[in-house]
Amino acid sequence: MDDNHxxxxxxxxxxxVATGMKKARLKPDTLLINAIIGAMLFSVGGMLNxxxxxxxxxxxxxxxxxxxxxxxxxxxxxxxxxxVMGAELFNANVLFFTVALCRRGISVxxxxxxxxxxxxxxxxxNIFVGYIISHYSNTTSSxxxxxxxHELLASKVEYSFVQNMIKGIAGNFFVxxxxxxxxxxxxxxxxxxxxxxxxxxxxxxxxxxxxxxxYIVIIGKINHSSAPWDKICWKLLxxxxxxxxxGGAFFGIVVCWYMHIYVVERDKKELNLPQYEFRDxxxxxxxxxxxxxxxxxxxxxxxxxxxxxxxxxSDSNGSSQTEMLxxxxxLEPRPYLETHASAISRLSNRRKNSLSSIRSPKNVFPVYGxxxxxxxxxxxxxDHAHDQEVTDEVxxxxxxxxxxxxxxxxxxxxxxxxxxxxxxSTEC
Numbered sequence: 411m412d413d414n415h416x417x418x419x420x421x422x423x424x425x426x427v428a429t430g431m432k433k434a435r436l437k438p439d440t441l442l443i444n445a446i447i448g449a450m451l452f453s454v455g456g457m458l459n460x461x462x463x464x465x466x467x468x469x470x471x472x473x474x475x476x477x478x479x480x481x482x483x484x485x486x487x488x489x490x491x492x493x494v495m496g497a498e499l500f501n502a503n504v505l506f507f508t509v510a511l512c513r514r515g516i517s518v519x520x521x522x523x524x525x526x527x528x529x530x531x532x533x534x535x536n537i538f539v540g541y542i543i544s545h546y547s548n549t550t551s552s553x554x555x556x557x558x559x560h561e562l563l564a565s566k567v568e569y570s571f572v573q574n575m576i577k578g579i580a581g582n583f584f585v586x587x588x589x590x591x592x593x594x595x596x597x598x599x600x601x602x603x604x605x606x607x608x609x610x611x612x613x614x615x616x617x618x619x620x621x622x623x624x625y626i627v628i629i630g631k632i633n634h635s636s637a638p639w640d641k642i643c644w645k646l647l648x649x650x651x652x653x654x655x656x657g658g659a660f661f662g663i664v665v666c667w668y669m670h671i672y673v674v675e676r677d678k679k680e681l682n683l684p685q686y687e688f689r690d691x692x693x694x695x696x697x698x699x700x701x702x703x704x705x706x707x708x709x710x711x712x713x714x715x716x717x718x719x720x721x722x723x724s725d726s727n728g729s730s731q732t733e734m735l736x737x738x739x740x741l742e743p744r745p746y747l748e749t750h751a752s753a754i755s756r757l758s759n760r761r762k763n764s765l766s767s768i769r770s771p772k773n774v775f776p777v778y779g780x781x782x783x784x785x786x787x788x789x790x791x792x793d794h795a796h797d798q799e800v801t802d803e804v805x806x807x808x809x810x811x812x813x814x815x816x817x818x819x820x821x822x823x824x825x826x827x828x829x830x831x832x833x834x835s836t837e838c
Contacts, residue, residue, distance in 0.1 A: 430510025449535025456625030464558025504658030563630030578653020
């Protein structure tokens with residue numbers, strides 16, 4: 411695989427952890443807005459699903475398998491929008507937060523807060539699209555759309571609680587697989603392909619996705635579906651959500667964390683394998699994931715020697731920087747220099763000096779170019795992973811004064827702890 415375009419499964423798993431940590435530290439207003447926007451973007455798949463079902467009755471009656479495949483082919487569009495725009499989707503966050511929790515990058519409180527907020531505000535986003543975009547624009551008010559929305563909702567609630575829960579397990583397993591696969595690819599067209607394959611599978615097989623079902627429920631009830639709310643909540647939304655949590659957590663814990671992080675690091679320790687060298691790049695998951703990247707000794711030695719040669723020749727001969735660049739261009743190129751041309755420009759002396767005193771916030775994977783990461787961050791990112799039990803105590807003793815990027819959960823704990831201490835001191 412091309413190092414510039416793809417990540418390994420181990421790197422992709424660490425990127426999942428990094429994204430979970432980043433999401434746990436979003437400001438509340440950012441989290442709310444991102445969750446609403448995520449639902450609005452994802453609802454594109456639901457709208458196209460309704461369009462295909464309503465406007466192609468001939469295919470529905472004569473070739474229902476083809477109709478399922480067409481519906482499944484449109485849903486990846488909405489998920490692709492969510493991934494590229496970095497929005498919040500409950501089903502994807504099940505994967506991110508379970509893996510980050512296994513890696514000790516977040517707390518259980520962080521997980522519960524994010525899941526609760528993203529689920530409800532994904533619902534808010536679907537209500538907005540259903541009422542404002544679809545209903546009040548009369549886009550879905552024709553007889554064909556009304557009948558189609560009734561049929562879609564009725565087909566969802568005809569299953570029992572257990573059946574929809576099992577379908578939800580399978581549904582979010584495939585969604586988590588699609589999110590994980592697209593992490594490994596950087597080109598956008600490859601990301602879309604990686605998303606497309608699992609999504610078209612689970613939609614065609616009629617598995618359950620609670621956020622996707624929200625749009626169907628909203629538009630069905632707007633069009634006066636006979637399905638009662640208690641039946642919708644009990645037989646569709648609740649079991650679908652529970653099943654999605656189980657399926658996403660199973661994929662995250664077994665595939666992402668156990669197979670591609672725990673086993674890799676355990677084998678590296680037991681077999682005494684050499685230290686794994688990360689590539690000089692940031693994983694572009696949700697457009698802003700931060701993972702520890704170790705320096706490439708060959709590449710960085712070349713850059714350092716190259717800079718030293720330039721300065722020494724410039725001092726001795728009085729050559730200008732332009733002349734030095736012309737001289738260097740005549741030399742045979744060193745390995746990595748052409749591949750990492752953009753990295754060379756970022757490693758200029760002024761940039762290097764400005765970053766050398768900046769330490770990445772505590773509990774967040776350091777950005778490449780900053781000072782050495784704290785002990786706990788190195789552990790989470792896969793460096794010295796076997797010292798996990800010792801590092802937390804070291805952090806408390808040695809890194810207590812470091813900047814800290816606080817998650818919503820830690821902020822709540824600190825707020826209530828501080829308030830209880832103040833109340834106790836006031837009583838005394």
